[in-house]
Amino acid sequence: MSDIIFHHYDPSPFGEKIRSIFGFKGAEWKSVQIPRMMPKPDIMPLTGGYRKTPVMQVGAHIYCDTQIIIREIEARLPTPSLFPNGSDYLGWGTSFFTDKALFGICVAIVFGSFGDQMPDEFIKDRAELSGGNINIEKMKAGLPYSFQQFSSMLDWAEQGLEDGRSYFLGDVASLVDFNMYYCLWFAGRVPEAKAVIAKFPKLNAWMGRIAAFGHGSQSDMTSKEALEIANSEDVSDYTGEIVSVEGHSKGGQVTVTPNDSGRIPVTGTLITLTSQEVAIRHTNDIVGDVIIHFPRAGFILS
Known part of the structure; x- marks a missing residue:
């Protein structure tokens, strides 16, 4: 192979x-x-x-x-399967939430926080990629709103772990977990976003379990x-x-x-x-x- x-x-x-x-x-x-x-x-x-x-x-x-x-x-x-117990729909379905709605909020947080430090050519490249204009000043001004949305979405995730389960679908990890994880990994490079994540203890423990899988060989x-x-x-x-x-x-x-x-x-x-x-x-x-x-x-x- x-x-x-x-x-x-x-x-x-x-x-x-x-x-x-x-x-x-x-x-x-x-x-x-x-x-x-x-x-x-x-x-x-x-x-x-x-x-x-x-x-x-x-x-x-x-x-x-x-x-x-x-x-x-x-x-x-x-x-091990990414779709335990026939969870295909949940795996693929949540990816469209995390890859679009949640990731969009994370982008607004990262660019709103670090946009002034990013090279102009990088901003231009990402604007061309998105098919529109990336307005750093607008993202900076909108940071309070972005953090509110981010916190609300993380509260959903915290509730999903409220019964003590290790992963969102139970005792084994699934695509649902990896869909969520990378967004928090990305946003977490912003100190204020990391502080928001820290307010959710079960989500923090869950992130540690996902990170422990590493990246393979x-x-x-x-x-x-x-x-x-x-x-x-x-x-x-x-x-x-x-x-x-x-x-x-x-x-x-x-x-x-x-x-x-x-x-x-x-x-x-x-x-x-x-x-x-x-x-x-x-x-x-x-x-x-x-x-x-x-x-x-x-x-x-x-």
């Missing part, structure tokens, strides 16, 4: 979500550090232009977005080595799976675009289309053919 190669940077919150899952699974993986902002010359050939972090690579198969990354990790390393790899691996693997016989046609045909030219931020279309030949995945064959001069996998929820296929 090919190595898991993870393209990320250490302060990445969504990177931390996956790194924590690697720890839970006891995974062995290769770490490729990528730039925090554009340009990203060694990741673009793999993703066809998809620019968000993180990205997972297995040979010439590229997984974009944490949702499809988690699905692939679960398929490759099914034990990682070893470093260069971005050039990752490109060579993708280029060396022949995926010409990869057939994919077409279950849901929806007006598309296998082998047809399509684009896949995130529907929230980083709305850059990735173009290729349709090879897989199911209720939860779309995969395309993408070709460029640097890596040749790669199979790029995306989730269905949160992405537009056209």
Whole structure:
């Protein structure tokens, strides 16, 4: 089985979500550090232009977005499961709350608190990624509101642990826990946010249990080595799976675009289309053919 190669940077919150899952699974993986902002010359050939972090690579198969990354990790390393007792709906459903509503509050707290210290080019990059304008002064002015929202959402989590359970769904960790954890990890770099978290003792103890999983067993790899691996693997016989046609045909030219931020279309030949995945064959001069996998929820296929 090919190595898991993870393209990320250490302060990445969504990177931390996956790194924590690697720890839970006891995974062995290769770490490729990528730039925090554009340009990203060694990741673009793999993703066809998809620019968000993180990205997972297995040979010439590229997984974009944490949702499809988690699905692939679960398929490759099914034990321990991220979905104990049939909790799939809760795991995937809470991810859309944490990845959007809660994470949005955390971003407002971090940028409102540290925005003055961030380089102008980084602010510009994140504004382009989000498809709008990042107004640091507005975020600073809105910090009291953001902290109120943050505290209210954490109170929900504290209530979820009120009966003494170790994790949100009981005695074993699940995707619900990792969905929540990375947001608090991210916001907690702000001292005032860390102080808010400290007001919830059960949540604090829970964070310690998640952190104790660590990040698995990682070893470093260069971005050039990752490109060579993708280029060396022949995926010409990869057939994919077409279950849901929806007006598309296998082998047809399509684009896949995130529907929230980083709305850059990735173009290729349709090879897989199911209720939860779309995969395309993408070709460029640097890596040749790669199979790029995306989730269905949160992405537009056209």
